Amino acid sequence: MIRTTHAVKAAALAGAVALVLTACGSDDDSGSGGDETAGGEAGPLIIGTLLPQTGTLAYLGPPEIAGVDLAVQEINEAGGVLGSDVEVIHADSSDADHAEVATQSVTDLISQDVQVIVGAASSSVTLNVVDDITGAEIVQISPANTATSLSGYSDFYFRTAPPDTVQGAALGNLITGDGHANVGILVFNDDYGTSLRDVVKTTVEDAGATVVYGNEGEEFDPAASSFATDVTALMATSPDAVVVLAFEQTKQIIPELVAAGVDPATIYMVDGNTADYSADFDPGTLEGAQGTIPGAFPSDDFQARLKEVDPALTDFAYGPESYDATVLAALAAVKGGGTDGATIQANMAAVSGADGGEECTSYADCVEMIDAGEDIQYVGQAGVGPFNEDNDPSSAFIGVYKYGADNKNVWVKAVEGSVGE
Template sequence: MTSLPQVAPRIAKLTALSIGVALLATACGGSSTPSSTGSSSAAAAGIACPAPSATSAATSAATQSGPVPPSTTTTATPLKIGSLLPTTGSLAFLGPPEIAGVNLGIKEVNDAGGVLGKPVQVIHRDSGDTKTDIATQSTTALLGQGVSAIIGAASSGVSKTVINQITGAGVIQFSPANTSPDFTTWDDKGLYWRTAPSDVLQGKVLGNYMATCGAQTLGMIVLNDAYGTGLAKNVQSAFEAAGGKVVAQELFNEGDSQFSSQVDKVLAAKPDAIALISFDQAKSIVPLMTGKGVKPTQIFMVDGNMSDYSKDFQAGTLKGAQGTIPGTFANDAFKKKLLAIDPALKDFSYAGESYDAVNLIALAAEEAKSTKGTDIAAHLKDVSQGGQKCFSFPECVTLLRQGKDIDYDGQSGPVTFSDAGDPTEAYIGIYEYQDDNTYKPVKAEFGKL
């Protein structure tokens, strides 16, 4: 494209979001059986959803043939990227795949000759969670080392504590996992971007899916922060639009360790299904629910707590429970590359989004012929749309250096940015837990914002 977006506050540019989600083609099978009082008993509800499928919607990256041509412009200041991802705190389980995705992206960029003739540098720092001030300290350290972009945080709540600090310094904040709708209208000077879709989309998919699986009534246990309440709002809206009724919603705060009150109040309403919107608090909440007779097939989880619980619960505890994670299913070739970076990986959530963040930043820097954060930001939307499709840094940068316009699509699926820095289309993966308390893919739903 010849006309590039200008870096400017976003609020005046935005209009109301309209969303179109491909609804499930077939019912999940089974239906809840209403009790004599007109409400359904959680212990007796017959929610039955589809068996897992091996089908993946992940994009297969094209292979670049031949050498990558050298950049016609070189920089005296190498591109330096920081990461602000969790190695401690309630989202620490997401840190390893995200960090591996960043490192894989950096490796492939540098294997292809780097950006503007120089290797890209990366500095990793812990984000912690909202119970600590680690994110602020890490951000201060990264900014002090002259980074042009920071990939992170994973938690929307954590990002809210540092977004003004980062963007106020003229540095890009690029999150692979923030899903709070609040960032769409944040006055971020055009410097906040994300490869994870807003929870408007995840909430729509999960709410519709539970209704299609036969649930008529829904209880919700929700983390009281920007992520939890924002996602809960969209889940409720979609579930009720599908004809269901939310009969109970209980909140808890980050740092809480006792959840019996919330569980008891939700179960007293006898919902067919329970949406658990939390981080690792699920380790405490799930046993409380199943211990009181809730069937795992009635439990629906979200990206904040979809994790490997094989070492936390007895076999079968979560068998049949389902949940959603934004993004496509990581394909085998991509998993193999990630495992070469970190052989201990067991979870691949948001690895693709982190990898894509690196590629998009690097490609935008190449197109801008600059490693300055504000210059890179002005080209991020352009490299995501309107040109020749390409799927890897070597392939895309070759086209750029040949003077061609590009449209990068990556491991997280199609990437097309809005003026607000949000992906305008995305997949939401639906997963089901197995007897060993690990999860496998069921299907992916595609939607547009």
């Protein structure tokens, strides 16, 4: 069952209006401990989503929402959770510049007794609302948060995307592996941007290269209306590679870089801006540029299943991670014998394989094994390892994408990295 409330619609509309104007409870039953199988409440599992329907990351919303909806559909086709269908309530997170949207959405989701919230996509948005969510003993699972500051933030906070220690290292190694020695970074002053910048900087410097621009104190204001001054300052340091750590601002920054003489093949981007720019730039503008997106590239079969849910999908970023977040929450409820947040939280690590167990790849197969008394390791679509002690994936893949003359990014390869505990 999929629901969107009037209050959430109003919050989304408020966020959309603000964007134009600025241009830019669960019950307290403690359930079971560890990976035990008794004690929690067994009413319907209600999953809320806090994903971007408006704002600068709205392009990430459709695949993430489709991932949740597909998981709920398949869970219910397999008999639901503890005899009841899973329900899902979609709410808008917008972005950090419209924080009131996510705040209102969380308030509304809590009032509707969700036990799990999948989201947010933005680390900054999560940092604004995570205390409200986890303080209510609601399990929060982000499919896309990467800020290192969120590792181990709360026992009730998990993520199915790896922290920036993995993506940043992969990007830094990609840059130096391409032979660049003087790296300039255009980074916005945002938790996501600075966290990722710090890892990229450490990685390239450890490889013997130099970050010539974009060091601490050289960030740009994400709400700025022009980035010409920042590009001029960057170019004055003569970089042989340019990293752009930004969101929607990228649409203004790229033309500035190209006009300043930057070879697009020396431009690198990340998950926040590795998007389809075919409708935004002249042909060839980004040809040869590369970007990284955490997560294994979705199989043809999984893409087809997502498109059955949302036929308009053209981008699949974080769809696998959203799907896995939903399945893991449902499996944790089954293993713990309850749908309250505390029971789900206590069993998340176990169903991910943190304690060992036999591998299973679908909700139906995993439930069958749980019912037989077996320990499991759910191996999902995103290809991440079991949760570690910080509730981060213990390993993950980072996809490398390259742009063609049509300014569309195409998957090239995946690099696997481990997450430090």
